[in-house]
Structures are given as structure tokens and as C-alpha cells.
Amino acid sequence: MILKDLLKDICPVCIEGNDCIDITGVNIDSRRIEKGHLFAAIKGTQTDGHRYIGKAIELGAAAILCENMPEQKVEGVTYIKVNSTEEATGMAATAFYGNPTEKFKLVGVTGTNGKTTIATLLYNMFRKLGYKCGLLSTVCNYIEDEAIPASHTTPDPIELNRLLGKMADSGCEYVFMECSSHAIAQKRISGLKFAGGIFTNLTRDHMDYHKTFENYRNAKKEFFDNLPKGAFAITNADDKNGMVMVQNCKADVKTYSTRAMADFKAKILECHFEGMYLEIDGKEVGVQFIGKFNVSNLLAVYGAAIMLKQKAEDILVVMSTLKSVSGRLEPVHSPTGVTAIVDYAHTPDAIENVLKAIHEVMNGKGQIITVCGAGGNRDKGKRPLMAQEAVKQSDKVIITSDNPRFEEPQDIINDMLAGLDKAQMKNVLSIADRKEAIRTAYMLAQKGDVILIAGKGHENYQEIKGVKHHFDDKEVIMEIMNG
Numbered sequence: 059m060i061l062k063d064l065l066k067d068i069c070p071v072c073i074e075g076n077d078c079i080d081i082t083g084v085n086i087d088s089r090r091i092e093k094g095h096l097f098a099a100i101k102g103t104q105t106d107g108h109r110y111i112g113k114a115i116e117l118g119a120a121a122i123l124c125e126n127m128p129e130q131k132v133e134g135v136t137y138i139k140v141n142s143t144e145e146a147t148g149m150a151a152t153a154f155y156g157n158p159t160e161k162f163k164l165v166g167v168t169g170t171n172g173k174t175t176i177a178t179l180l181y182n183m184f185r186k187l188g189y190k191c192g193l194l195s196t197v198c199n200y201i202e203d204e205a206i207p208a209s210h211t212t213p214d215p216i217e218l219n220r221l222l223g224k225m226a227d228s229g230c231e232y233v234f235m236e237c238s239s240h241a242i243a244q245k246r247i248s249g250l251k252f253a254g255g256i257f258t259n260l261t262r263d264h265m266d267y268h269k270t271f272e273n274y275r276n277a278k279k280e281f282f283d284n285l286p287k288g289a290f291a292i293t294n295a296d297d298k299n300g301m302v303m304v305q306n307c308k309a310d311v312k313t314y315s316t317r318a319m320a321d322f323k324a325k326i327l328e329c330h331f332e333g334m335y336l337e338i339d340g341k342e343v344g345v346q347f348i349g350k351f352n353v354s355n356l357l358a359v360y361g362a363a364i365m366l367k368q369k370a371e372d373i374l375v376v377m378s379t380l381k382s383v384s385g386r387l388e389p390v391h392s393p394t395g396v397t398a399i400v401d402y403a404h405t406p407d408a409i410e411n412v413l414k415a416i417h418e419v420m421n422g423k424g425q426i427i428t429v430c431g432a433g434g435n436r437d438k439g440k441r442p443l444m445a446q447e448a449v450k451q452s453d454k455v456i457i458t459s460d461n462p463r464f465e466e467p468q469d470i471i472n473d474m475l476a477g478l479d480k481a482q483m484k485n486v487l488s489i490a491d492r493k494e495a496i497r498t499a500y501m502l503a504q505k506g507d508v509i510l511i512a513g514k515g516h517e518n519y520q521e522i523k524g525v526k527h528h529f530d531d532k533e534v535i536m537e538i539m540n541g
């Protein structure tokens with residue numbers, strides 16, 4: 059592709075060199091540069107991409123996108139100076155991959171919890187409605203049936219646009235994606251044209267990265283500020299930041315609520331372990347999900363499907379067939395009558411909500427034993443709060459490890475325990491070895507009890523010092539139950 063065409067949506071500060079050269083790829087990592095590539099130098103959290111411009115040219119980069127022009131320039135290489143390389147990279151990448159989001163309807167989901175659930179349910183629903191679809195999510199990416207492993211909730215701008223390009227080539231009509239706060243702040247989604255956006259909720263997470271809650275909220279809000287006129291924005295009226303998100307939004311704003319007046323409303327008619335009966339916009343539907351928070355998730359799915367011009371009756375018929383997403387409130391039953399629930403709750407709010415959901419269906423019968431930990435090299439402030447939420451609604455809690463990364467597992471556990479007083483500690487054990495923690499929970503459980511195994515959900519690894527060791531909560535509990 060000709061460099062000039064690649065830059066058509068970018069307003070460079072200046073260009074030095076020929077902009078009529080052929081560009082064979084766009085890349086943000088010097089180590090992946092091949093002959094004829096455009097290398098975008100990004101200032102990151104660990105290092106500055108500008109330091110690798112020389113390396114990129116050695117490997118064959120034909121053009122450099124940067125914020126600071128290098129002092130020494132190489133003959134034959136074109137230099138493009140921009141105000142924000144992060145912003146310009148997305149635009150160049152999307153142009154390189156043929157502006158895929160002009161070819162299908164792209165819906166983004168953002169918020170602290172519920173993104174994977176909503177995006178995946180929309181993908182499953184639209185496929186069942188007969189459309190060709192793509193999905194970009196924490197668990198896995200999909201182009202129709204083809205699974206492509208995901209390493210991020212939202213991929214980097216090059217991988218993201220490459221996947222979107224493949225989706226367009228495969229004839230996808232709808233694509234659903236999660237937009238993490240990291241991705242919005244780092245402009246990984248720059249240049250994409252969204253047909254709609256969904257806000258789930260906002261509670262504490264990722265303070266390690268955003269530093270303040272306000273920055274975190276602003277990152278989420280930026281997504282709605284940038285939605286174009288003609289798109290839709292569906293927000294959660296039950297969340298205190300729901301209306302803040304859409305304050306400056308040019309899109310068509312719709313609300314959903316389980317409590318108040320809203321464009322899309324629902325209430326729970328009945329609730330048991332297998333699912334709930336709901337009334338959505340005045341119509342009854344049986345769903346295979348539990349928990350009030352899932353009513354909110356399902357309402358967001360319903361609202362988005364309506365905004366994408368599907369018929370209410372068709373949406374509800376398909377909704378009743380949808381099943382829970384891998385690692386989200388997934389039950390595993392033992393031969394002795396104990397139920398384990400594997401869930402991805404890794405924030406204080408998610409732990410509170412998932413335990414509330416379990417209580418709703420247990421209805422005062424049986425005990426709850428919670429096994430949870432907190433991720434290393436991630437938001438430290440959430441650790442004591444997660445322990446507090448676990449203790450508040452469990453009969454026993456076993457604090458354990460969850461991806462310690464480069465931290466000492468016991469230090470993370472101590473940060474969690476610091477949130478508890480002496481009385482609360484009476485019902486708490488700490489066992490750093492996650493398998494042992496799960497085994498102990500099972501040994502303590504009696505018939506009718508529930509073990510909540512929280513934090514890892516679909517993850518099939520334990521990340522320790524840069525190495526991912528195979529570990530799968532569901533597999534472990536099944537082996538213990540049947541062993």
C-alpha cells in the first residue's frame with residue numbers, strides 16, 4: 059500500500075522523505091519489522107519505542123512514524139512526525155487492513171465487569187440469528203467458527219486491525235469486541251468505526267495503571283465521547299457512573315435498568331440454580347443464568363440487539379437458549395452433593411455480586427466456602443477489599459494464589475489478609491498452593507454446600523515469574539471430586 063494512502067486520516071506535523079513509497083506492513087515492535095514496513099515508535103510503560111528506530115531501519119523499515127524526529131536520519135527512509143503515535147498507529151493500521159469497520163457493524167463493550175459476558179452472548183446470539191460474526195474477547199477471539207487464542211482483552215492495534223481485516227474478508231456482518239480501559243487509554247482502538255457501544259459498570263480495578271479512579275473513569279468515558287453520530291450508546295442506569303459515561307456522547311443514548319425507568323427494563327420473576335424467569339420489556343423469558351448482575355448483562359444484550367434492528371420476539375427466543383460463558387458462574391457437581399462454582403470474579407465488586415447470586419439460589423440452605431486470590435503486579439489496593447467481600451458473604455474463606463507474576467505469593471496473600479480484623483480471621487485460612495487450597499475447600503464441604511473458586515475462570519495457567527504453568531480451576535476441582 060502506498061504510504062500516502064496509509065496516512066490519509068492522519069494530520070502529520072511534518073513528513074521528511076518520499077510518501078509515495080510502497081509499505082508492506084505496519085508494526086509497533088522493532089523486533090517484528092520486515093522489509094518495507096512502517097515502524098511506529100510508541101512511548102510505552104517500560105520503554106520508549108523511539109529507542110528502536112535504528113534497529114527497525116536495520117531490519118528493513120521503509121518509514122518511521124514518530125513523535126520526536128531522530129537527530130540522524132537514514133537516506134531513503136521516510137519520517138512522519140505526529141502529535142500522538144498511539145493515535146496515528148491505529149489509523150494507519152486500519153487503513154492498511156482495508157478499513158474493515160466500514161464493512162461490518164462493530165459493537166464495543168466497556169466497563170469493569172461483564173464485558174466478556176456481554177460481547178460473547180451477543181456473538182452467540184447473532185450467530186443463532188443467522189449472521190456471520192466475529193468476537194474479540196479475553197477468553198478467545200473468533201472469526202465465525204475459527205478460534206484464535208487471545209492474549210489480551212483488547213489486542214494491540216496491529217493485531218486488532220489484522221483480525222478485523224480477516225473478519226471483513228470472511229464476510230462478517232457483526233463484530234463484538236471488549237474495549238479494556240488500558241486499550242482505550244493506549245488508543246489501541248483509534249481509527250475504528252463503532253456502530254454502537256455498551257457500558258456495563260464501573261468499580262475499582264487497575265489503579266496500578268490508571269493511578270486514580272477519575273483517570274480510570276475518564277478512560278472509559280473517552281470511548282463514549284468518541285462514538286460517532288448515528289451510532290448507539292447503551293448505558294447502565296443502575297450504575298452511578300452510567301450517565302456520566304454518555305454526558306458528551308454524540309451517539310443515540312439508550313439506558314437499561316433493573317430498578318428504575320429506562321429504555322430497556324427487566325425484573326426477576328423466579329430464580330433457581332438452573333436459571334431465572336425474567337420479564338424483559340413486559341415479555342416473559344426463561345434464561346439459563348443466575349444472579350442479578352446477569353440480568354443487567356442480558357438487558358445490555360437485549361438493548362444492543364434491538365438497536366441493531368432485531369425483532370424483540372426473535373431476540374428472546376434465542377436468549378432463552380444461551381448458556382453461561384466459559385469460567386463465568388460455571389457449576390461443577392460432585393457425586394457427594396457438593397457444588398463448586400468456577401468464576402472469574404477478580405474485583406471486589408465481582409466477588410460481592412457473585413456471592414450475592416449464589417446466596418439468592420441457596421436461599422439460606424448450606425454453607426459457602428470461597429477460594430480466592432489476587433493477581434501479582436496488578437492493582438494492590440483491591441486486595442484487602444477482595445478479602446473483605448469474600449469474608450462478608452462466605453462461611454469460610456481460603457486465600458490463595460492467582461497469577462503471582464513477579465511478586466511473592468505470600469506477600470499478595472498478606473495484602474489481602476490485611477483487610478481483615480481478628481474476628482473475620484477466624485473463618486479464614488491461607489494456603490499459597492492453589493491446588494491444595496481447592497482440595498482443602500472440598501474436604502471442608504458437606505452435602506449441599508457450595509465452593510466458590512474465584513479469580514481465574516477460563517484461565518488455564520498460573521503465571522509465575524514470566525512463565526505460564528498449566529493450571530485450570532475446573533480441571534482441578536473435577537479431579538479432586540472424582541479422585
Ligand SMILES: CC(=O)N[C@H]1[C@@H](OP(=O)(O)OP(=O)(O)OC[C@H]2O[C@@H](n3ccc(=O)[nH]c3=O)[C@H](O)[C@@H]2O)O[C@H](CO)[C@@H](O)[C@@H]1O[C@H](C)C(=O)N[C@@H](C)C(=O)N[C@H](CCC(=O)O)C(=O)O
Pocket residue numbers: 086087088089099100101102103104105106107108110196209210211212213214215238239240241244246267
Ligand atoms: C501495561 C500495558 O498495558 N502494557 C501494554 C503496552 O505495553 P508497554 O506500554 O509496556 O510497552 P513497552 O514495553 O514500554 O514498549 C514501548 C514500545 O516499544 C516497542 N519496543 C519495545 C522493545 C523493543 O525491543 N522494540 C520495540 O519496538 C514496543 O513494541 C512498544 O510499542 O502495549 C503493548 C502493545 O499494545 C501491550 O502488549 C502491553 O500489554 C501488557 C503485556 C499487559 O500485560 N497488559 C495488560 C495489563 C492489559 O492490557 N490488560 C487489558 C485488560 C485488563 C482486564 O481485562 O481487566 C487488556 O486489554 O488485555
Ligand SMILES: Nc1ncnc2c1ncn2[C@@H]1O[C@H](COP(=O)(O)OP(=O)(O)OP(=O)(O)O)[C@@H](O)[C@H]1O
Pocket residue numbers: 169170171172173174175176196211236258259351352354355385386387401402403404407408409411412515
Ligand atoms: N454486570 C456485572 N456486574 C458485576 N459483576 C459482574 C458482571 N458481569 C460479570 N460479573 C462478574 O465479573 C466476572 C468477570 O466477568 P466478565 O469476564 O464478563 O468481565 P470482564 O469485564 O470481561 O472482565 P475483564 O476485565 O477481565 O475482561 C464474572 O465472573 C462475574 O463474577
Ligand SMILES: N[C@H](CCC[C@H](N)C(=O)O)C(=O)O
Pocket residue numbers: 196211404432433434436460461513514517
Ligand atoms: N485480565 C485481567 C484479569 C485477570 C484476573 C486474575 N486472574 C489476575 O491474574 O489478576 C487483568 O489482567 O488484570
Ligand SMILES: [Mg+2]
Pocket residue numbers: 173174175195196197211236
Ligand atoms: Mg473480559
